[in-house]
Amino acid sequence: MPKTAAKYSTLGEFLLEEGYLKRPDYEKALKRQWEKGGTLEENLVDLGLLSEDDLIKLLVKHFGVHYLDLSRLEIDPEAVYHIPLRVALTFKAIAVRKSKNSLAVAMANPLDARALSEIKKVTDLRIYPFVSRISDIEKAISSIYSKNLDKRAREDFVISPRIPRDEGMNLDGFIEDDSNSLALSMAKSFIEGKDVKYLAIVGEPGTGKTHILQGIAGALEENNEPFEYLSVPILTLTAEGQRSNALALLEALEGKTMLLDDFDAIGESRASQSFLSLLLDRALRDGRKVALATSKPLKNIESLDPSLRARVSGFVVAQLGSPSxxxxxxxxxxxxxxxxxxxxxxxxxxxxxxxxxxxxxxxxxxxxxxxxxxxxxxxxxxxxxxxxxxx
CATH class of the missing domain: 1.10.8 (Helicase, Ruva Protein; domain 3)
Known part of the structure; x- marks a missing residue:
């Protein structure tokens, strides 16, 4: 890595300190990232503060990374499915080639330490990152993950609704006050599986729903309790895609506690509603625990059909208030x-x-x-x- 760039731990720091980005613009992009999600570089491009080509040139020139033109590259589908869809979407990354113990990955930001760590974790391979245009990565993800998959690829795709868990999010580190103490108490009861088996964590964006849900996941992991931590929007994509994918996912969830994030973002299609109803039916039938997180009270989620609404009506509600x-x-x-x-x-x-x-x-x-x-x-x-x- 060139000497100038070596002293910076993140791309954002480099752009700011070296004058490629003005502080108000950096703060604007950072604010948009927290509000809308996505990566910092994705938000910089969306806001028109940097072009995709300028971003790539900076990464190549100052950080010594190599550029891959995905529009001219034939991507190996067998390599792609080593990275679950959720991880690919979260970090704007797609695997393009696999050798025996390594994986070549095209990324929007090859310097993103968290992205590299998560990809290595889910693939258990040595990662060789390259930089590519964000638009090309998104196009490749949309095109390849939606195609018919063979059996092995389907098995990899099954875990795509799983959300990468932040190891730093645990209930022990959660700062408690009157706005969240009741929700925390219910979360602990849910973990124990005594008084609360069906839990709905409700709160406005940024009040700690996902932190609590991830904290539950961490506790279940420590207790060696089988569970799946899933994104409802990605579940929706699974339900609306190949029938074989949905059936394989149903099988993979058998016997496991389900943690469902972004429940209020469920699609309105009949397929997605029916699929989630079926998941809940099986869990309730088997006496398995289910916790979900939603920004809207369950009764206010207009997209829920009567059947699905009935299935969540018996959930204990853990309401998060405004933090003090x-x-x-x-x-x-x-x-x-x-x-x-x-x-x-x-x-x-x-x-x-x-x-x-x-x-x-x-x-x-x-x-x-x-x-x-x-x-x-x-x-x-x-x-x-x-x-x-x-x-």
Whole structure:
């Protein structure tokens, strides 16, 4: 890696510090990432702050990565299915070639340490990352994953609705206050399987639903309890695709606890509704535990058909409220570590952020980047400027 780029741990830091990106634009992209998801580079391109070609040129020139033109490359389908669809979509990455113990992967950002770690984890192969255009990666994912699959590929595809679990999200590390204490208590009861077997975690975006669901997954893993942690939107794609994929998924879920994220994002198609009803039917019939996370109260999810609505009507509801200012300050302190803020600055941030705790994560990330070398003093004025991007 060239000397200039070597001192940066992320692409965002490099773009910012080397002047390829202005701070307001960086903060704008970061805010959009927290609100809409996706990768930072994807949001930079979508906002028109960098073109795909400019991004590739920077990565090739300053970080020594190699470019793959997917529009001219024949991708090996056998290689593709080593990466589950959910991982491919999350990190904008697609496998293109496989040798004995290694996998060549085209990525939007080959420097993304979390993406590389997750891909290595799910494939158990040595990863050779390359950079490709985001649009070409998305086109390849859409085209190849939707094609008819042979038996072996189907088995790989079955796990595609599984969500990569963040090992840092556990219930022990969850900051508790009045807004979430009841939900945490119910989550622990669900893990024990005594009083709560069917749990619906309900809360507005950013209040901690996914954290609790992932915390449940971590506890079940420690207890050696078989489970699947699934994305409902990706389940919908499975249901609306090849019938063989859906049947294989049904078989794979037999005997396992189900954790369903983004339940309110279920599609309106009859196929997806019927498939999820069937999944729940089997779980209820077998006495298996089911927990789901939703941004909307179950009664307010208009897309649910009567049959599916009836199946979730008996779920215990764990409602997450708006986090208190004290919780926000504790979260800030946890995220910033040794980079402690003055009390008046903490209070300013706590008062001027919404119930979406992703704002706290985004602000903490910006403050850490600013104070990385101690060159920038964190003042009330600077923080007010950062907060203005969230209003």
């Amino acid at each position: 200012a004290e919780l926000k300050k504790k979260l800030l302190e946890k995220l910033l570590g040794k980079n402690k803020l003055a009390e008046d600055i903490e209070n300013l941030i706590a008062r001027n952020t919404s119930s979406n705790l992703r704002e706290i994560f985004a602000i903490a990330q910006q403050l850490k980047a600013l104070s990385r070398n101690g060159e920038v003093e964190i003042t009330l004025g600077l923080v007010e400027q950062i907060l203005s991007n969230f209003r």
